Amino acid sequence: MILVDVVSLYFFFMVVAAVYSSAHITSLNDSDYARTAVLLCFAVCFYIVGYAMELNSDSIRQILFWNRVEYIGIPFVSALWLTVGLMYTGYYTRHKKIWLAAIYIVPLVTLVLRFTNDHHHLYFASLSFVTESGALRMIKEPGPWNYVQAVHSMMMILVTLGLFLYDSFQTEENAKGKISLITGASFFAATGLVLSFFKPLGMYLDYMALCLPATCVMVILAIQKYDFLETKSIARSRVFESGRDAILLMNRQNKIIDYNTSAKNLFQKLDISLTDKQIPALFRRHPKLMEGLLDPETRIVRIRFNGEKRYYEISTKNIDGRGGTQGRIKTVRDVTETYKLNEDLKRQAxxxxxxxxxxxxxxxxxxxxxxxxxxxxxxxxxxxxxxxxxxxxxxxxxxxxxxxxxxxxxxxxxxxxxxxxxxxxxxxxxxxxxxxxxxxxxxxxxxxxxxxxxxxxxxxxxxxxxxxxxxxxxxxxxxxxxxxxxxxxxxxxxxxxxxxxxxxxxxxxxxxxxxxxxxx
Structure with missing residues (x-):
C-alpha cells in the first residue's frame, strides 16, 4: 500500500503541474496552437487522475469506472503530442485534412471500442481481477484493436520526435538543451508504452501512466527554458491583434507559423491562402513580395489590386530568447498615401x-x-x-x-x-x-x-x-x-x-x- 500511496502522491503533483501549464499557456494566448497544447495537458490529466483513482479503488465497479475515465485521455495523448509538433514546425496546415484523419481516426475508434468493449471485446479480450499486496487489481488481456492503438501511439511518438529533432538541427544556434529535453520526453513516452506490454517487474502497473509525467516535466522545461511555446505567445500578446497592419510570425527557418486577421484578409486579395506556410510556394507569383518578407531590412513593395497600385512597408522585428533569435515578426503596413505624398513632395522639389x-x-x-x-x-x-x-x-x-x-x-x-x-x-x-x-x-x-x-x-x-x-x-x-x-x-x-x-x-x-x- 505504501507503493500505491507514493505513486498516488507522484500523480497528484504531476496533475498540478499539468494544470499549471495549461493555465500558463492559456494566459499567454488563445491561438489554435496554444489550445492544442492545453488539450494535451487535459488529456494527460484525465489519464493520470483516472489511473490514480483506479489504484485507490476497492471495488470492481469503481475500478471499471475509473478505467473508462482514463480512456478519455489515453488515446489522445500521443495524437495531441504529434499535433503540437506539427503546428510548432509549421507542417500541420499544409495538408490539414489528411493529418486530422491520420492522427485522430484511431484514437476516436479506440475511445468508442473501450466504452463498448463488453459487447465485442475488440479492445480488451478479457478483464480479470486479482488481489496484489492487499489491493484489488485489474488484469487486462489485450484485444486486436489494443495492438493497433499501441502501434499508432508509438508511431505518433516517433514521428513527433523526428520532427522536433529535425527542427532543432535546422536552427542556427546551439540547441542541445532543447534537443535533449524533447528527445527525453519522447523516450519516456515510448518506454512507458513498451513496458506496459511486457511488464518486466511482474506487477500489474500501467507503466505508461508512470512514465508520462516525466514526459510532461520535460515538455514544461522545454516550454519555459527553451521558448518552445513562448515565441508565439509573447508575439501574439504584444502585437498580433493590436492593429490593422498585417502581421506574420516566422520561425528561424522562415516558415510562417502564425498570422493575424489583417494578414489573412490582405493575402486573400492576392489569392494566397496562408494554410500552406512554405514561403517559396506561397509567394512564387509575387517575387517582390517574397523578397520583402525574406529581407531583414525594411522595404517598400508595390502590390497591384484590381488594377490599383498599393504600396506596403515590410518591417522586421526579431524575437530574441535565451538561445538567440527565436523568430521574426513581419509587419506589412499599407503606406500608399504616405508613399504617394512623399513622391509628390519629391516631384515638387x-x-x-x-x-x-x-x-x-x-x-x-x-x-x-x-x-x-x-x-x-x-x-x-x-x-x-x-x-x-x-x-x-x-x-x-x-x-x-x-x-x-x-x-x-x-x-x-x-x-x-x-x-x-x-x-x-x-x-x-x-x-x-x-x-x-x-x-x-x-x-x-x-x-x-x-x-x-x-x-x-x-x-x-x-x-x-x-x-x-x-x-x-x-x-x-x-x-x-x-x-x-x-x-x-x-x-x-x-x-x-x-x-x-x-x-x-x-x-x-x-x-x-x-x-x-x-x-x-
Missing amino acids: MTDELSGLGNRRAFLQIGQKRMLESEEKGGAVHLLMMDLDYFKNVNDQFGHPMGDRVIQGFGEILKGAFPRGNLIARVGGEEFAALLSGLGDDEVRSDAETVRKSMEKYDFCYRQKKFHITVSIGIARKDFLGQTLDKLMRMADQALYQSKERGRNCVTVYEGPVNLSNKE
Missing part, C-alpha cells in the same frame, strides 16, 4: 512650378545619371541649351504676369516637341535645357528648328494686342567617353552664344570653342 518642367536640381541630378547610362549602353546624347530672346523686355513692358505666361507657353511647346522620356528642364529665369538620347544629329537639328519655329509663331496677347517672342538654341553632342554633363553644358552654352551673336532666333551646332569675352 524637382519640378519648376511655372513651366511644369524639371528644375535645375532635377536636370543636374538626372542628367548626370543619363550621362553615366550612356557610357554603359552607348548611343548618341545631345544637349540643347535654349534662351528666350529679349525676355527682360517682356517683363519690363508687359509686367511679370505676362512674363510668366510666356514661360508657361514655351514649356508647353517643349513638352510637345520631344519624345517622352527625354530630360527637359527650366535651368534659369529664361533659360531651358533638353538632354536627348538615342537621336541622330539631323533629327536633333530638325527638332530644334521645330521648337524655334513654334515659338516664333506662338501668339501672346496683352490687352488684346498680339506679340511674339523668339528663342535662340545651341546644340552640343557627347563625343567621347568620360565626357561630363558640365562639359556638355559649356559646349551647348557656347553654341547658344553663337546663335545670339548671329542675331538670335536661330539654331547653332557646337563646332569648337569660341571667345566668350563679349558675352552679355
